[in-house]
Amino acid sequence: MPDSPQIAIILNEAGFRRIVTEVVLDVLGEHLRDERPTLLREVELARQLSCSQKTVMRLRREGMPHVVLGENSPRYRLDDVVEWLNERKQQP
Numbered sequence: 001m002p003d004s005p006q007i008a009i010i011l012n013e014a015g016f017r018r019i020v021t022e023v024v025l026d027v028l029g030e031h032l033r034d035e036r037p038t039l040l041r042e043v044e045l046a047r048q049l050s051c052s053q054k055t056v057m058r059l060r061r062e063g064m065p066h067v068v069l070g071e072n073s074p075r076y077r078l079d080d081v082v083e084w085l086n087e088r089k090q091q092p
Contacts, residue, residue, distance in 0.1 A: 039067065039075035048078055059085075 011019070046053045056076075060066055065080040 038078070039069070040078060042074060042076075045076045045078070045081065049081070 040048065042053050042056045046056045049056070056064075060074060063084075064076070065084050066074040066076050068074050
């Protein structure tokens with residue numbers, strides 16, 4: 001089998017650092033996106049739960065976990081909400 005052609009690239013230190021930084025940030029960014037919980041808006045949570053936005057608002061008033069970003073901007077972590085709903089379902 002013939003040898004594959006080899007390519008040599010000459011970079012100065014700044015170019016090398018830039019390329020390495022971009023690659024590391026890309027890899028870390030993918031990892032962090034997988035690890036970091038997504039905060040959903042009410043309409044997005046309603047879509048995920050297959051319910052209306054009014055139901056989401058009612059559940060929030062009943063104690064569903066949420067965080068508030070800015071004035072009157074609740075956000076929800078889907079895992080926290082599902083856990084809370086499962087706990088409610090188990091209560092008599």
